[in-house]
Amino acid sequence: MQVEHTVSDYDEDLRFLTQKISAMGGQAERMVERAIDALIRSDHKLAETVVADDIVLDNGQRDIDEKAVLVIVKRQPMAQDLREIIGAIRISADLERIGDLGKNIAKRVSVVTEYRQPVSFYRGLQALTDLALTQLKFVLDAYSTRSISQIEVVRDRDDQTDAKYTSLFRELLTYMMEDPRNITPCTHLLFCAKNLERIGDHATNIAETVYYISTGEQMPIERPKDDTSHEVTITKG
Amino acid sequence: MTDFQFHMQNRIDELKASLENLSAIRLAMALPDPVIVFSGQFEAVFQNKPAVEAFGSVQVGRDIRITFRSPEMVNLLDSVVSDGTKISTNLIERVPLERFFWVTATPIDERVGLFVLLFRDQTEAHRIDRMRSDFIANASHELRTPLASISGFIETLRGPARNDPRSQHQFLDIMQEQTGRMSRLVADLLALSRVEMKKDISPDAQVELGAILDIVVESLSKLAGNLNVDITKLYRDAKYFVAGDRDELVQVFQNLIENALNYGSSGKRVEVGITGSGGRHKTAIEVWVQDYGPGIAKEHLPRITERFYRANTEKEHKGTGLGLSIVKHILARHHAAMVVDSESGKGARFTVTFPSKPV
Numbered sequence: 001m002q003v004e005h006t007v008s009d010y011d012e013d014l015r016f017l018t019q020k021i022s023a024m025g026g027q028a029e030r031m032v033e034r035a036i037d038a039l040i041r042s043d044h045k046l047a048e049t050v051v052a053d054d055i056v057l058d059n060g061q062r063d064i065d066e067k068a069v070l071v072i073v074k075r076q077p078m079a080q081d082l083r084e085i086i087g088a089i090r091i092s093a094d095l096e097r098i099g100d101l102g103k104n105i106a107k108r109v110s111v112v113t114e115y116r117q118p119v120s121f122y123r124g125l126q127a128l129t130d131l132a133l134t135q136l137k138f139v140l141d142a143y144s145t146r147s148i149s150q151i152e153v154v155r156d157r158d159d160q161t162d163a164k165y166t167s168l169f170r171e172l173l174t175y176m177m178e179d180p181r182n183i184t185p186c187t188h189l190l191f192c193a194k195n196l197e198r199i200g201d202h203a204t205n206i207a208e209t210v211y212y213i214s215t216g217e218q219m220p221i222e223r224p225k226d227d228t229s230h231e232v233t234i235t236k237g
Numbered sequence: 238m239t240d241f242q243f244h245m246q247n248r249i250d251e252l253k254a255s256l257e258n259l260s261a262i263r264l265a266m267a268l269p270d271p272v273i274v275f276s277g278q279f280e281a282v283f284q285n286k287p288a289v290e291a292f293g294s295v296q297v298g299r300d301i302r303i304t305f306r307s308p309e310m311v312n313l314l315d316s317v318v319s320d321g322t323k324i325s326t327n328l329i330e331r332v333p334l335e336r337f338f339w340v341t342a343t344p345i346d347e348r349v350g351l352f353v354l355l356f357r358d359q360t361e362a363h364r365i366d367r368m369r370s371d372f373i374a375n376a377s378h379e380l381r382t383p384l385a386s387i388s389g390f391i392e393t394l395r396g397p398a399r400n401d402p403r404s405q406h407q408f409l410d411i412m413q414e415q416t417g418r419m420s421r422l423v424a425d426l427l428a429l430s431r432v433e434m435k436k437d438i439s440p441d442a443q444v445e446l447g448a449i450l451d452i453v454v455e456s457l458s459k460l461a462g463n464l465n466v467d468i469t470k471l472y473r474d475a476k477y478f479v480a481g482d483r484d485e486l487v488q489v490f491q492n493l494i495e496n497a498l499n500y501g502s503s504g505k506r507v508e509v510g511i512t513g514s515g516g517r518h519k520t521a522i523e524v525w526v527q528d529y530g531p532g533i534a535k536e537h538l539p540r541i542t543e544r545f546y547r548a549n550t551e552k553e554h555k556g557t558g559l560g561l562s563i564v565k566h567i568l569a570r571h572h573a574a575m576v577v578d579s580e581s582g583k584g585a586r587f588t589v590t591f592p593s594k595p596v
């Protein structure tokens with residue numbers, strides 16, 4: 001919970017940061033959702049909107065940085081307030097990256113959908129998107145309510161995302177081996193999948209920041225795994 | 238003024254007075270849709286019970302732009318406060334559960350400086366839309382199989398069987414059976430999208446499983462011949478009666494045996510059997526389909542009844558991946574269970590268990 005200060009402008013500043021982060025989060029969620037929608041429905045118009053929307057997140061991050069520096073200089077915050085501000089800087093950087101990854105997916109729409117691709121190409125991607133978005137929504141909800149009671153769940157979810165990504169990696173390799181004409185779309189889809197997996201990682205970062213804001217401590221280190229797709233090989237026959 | 242008129246006027250005044258005393262909170266509490274009241278500084282002021290259920294409880298004074306952070310909602314909130322005019326938008330949540338709301342923001346009264354958000358849940362309408370597109374996917378899948386079989390028979394009738402009246406007669410019978418099934422299927426699928434709502438109601442007609450399997454095996458005999466697979470019927474003429482829908486059960490076993498033929502063709506034989514008794518000593522009836530093909534790898538087993546899931550992506554099979562999910566759906570309606578036993582390299586056995594009827 002945020003603490004009331006005698007100077008109410010100060011509260012106003014902190015509220016500004018929280019609200020701005022929240023809006024950036026909403027924007028990032030929507031961008032990822034739309035980028036994948038555009039990909040699955042071959043919607044080039046929508047993809048262009050996503051690419052254009054990225055500027056909102058870039059500006060958001062800049063606003064937050066400026067405001068945060070200003071607050072630090074003017075108020076010399078301590079303890080929880082300082083953590084709020086540092087947290088805001090960190091989270092906005094993660095959200096801005098998520099926006100970039102979403103934009104990157106949207107940019108690939110025109111190449112992937114140049115020719116009609118079988119639906120099976122997208123199915124795994126959709127499942128991966130749902131996982132990544134659930135993770136993102138969960139951490140943003142945790143940020144807005146400052147509730148860290150279930151924050152560790154995010155890490156388990158990240159394991160699921162990694163597992164899904166690895167299986168998708170394998171699947172896409174198979175398509176490429178079946179028919180060389182699949183190589184172009186599937187390579188792009190591999191990058192899309194990687195982007196989604198990265199979005200999951202950023203969500204985990206945000207979870208750690210939220211934990212830090214609320215407790216003043218770093219979340220215990222135990223991130224044993226990452227994705228195992230680097231060891232996936234497929235042999236024919 | 239008559240007594241009566243006087244009385245009426247009194248009553249009207251009373252009613253008007255009671256309306257004046259009606260608290261806005263009580264009114265909002267009585268509404269079935271989520272309602273949230275907020276201030277010009279976006280502070281949450283009040284939410285009714287449906288709003289708590291839908292969006293979790295929002296602390297009074299908290300910025301509601303943090304609860305509703307989607308760009309559309311932030312725009313809506315900003316513009317209702319700055320313009321002071323009623324405005325609406327869609328609120329769409331994709332995860333964890335898909336939800337759709339039509340949201341209207343309205344300034345309540347300039348003097349109090351409060352605004353109200355009204356949510357209309359449209360998830361159900363979207364679900365029906367989704368069902369419609371699923372229906373099309375199902376219909377095209379299920380019509381393809383009988384069509385392929387008919388077109389195969391036509392080919393034979395024009396070619397090898399041109400001068401063989403006996404086969405012609407037999408083929409025409411099968412073709413008629415198939416076309417009949419197709420038209421019933423179309424009707425059923427149309428009905429299915431309607432009855433999906435009441436899927437708890439189980440079918441109550443009495444059907445005989447042996448006869449159903451006979452029909453299915455017969456209709457697949459050509460496919461089996463092409464694939465060079467023997468179908469062995471391992472059941473007696475005992476009457477295996479269960480409560481069920483004939484066409485749906487035909488579809489269940491058609492899908493299962495066809496899968497066994499397509500995926501297990503390397504095993505050269507497929508066995509179909511019924512155990513249990515539907516006669517006087519009523520026990521659960523089990524129908525099983527066993528193939529001796531490559532089997533299904535363990536990691537795929539939990540997922541094979543998922544829509545569109547296909548364990549083997551390398552081989553080209555004609556299925557669309559909907560077969561087993563349709564089976565699962567129909568069996569659920571019959572309170573029947575399906576168990577799959579398989580090991581890589583040792584074939585697969587699909588067992589459908591019908592509950593013993595209450596006597």
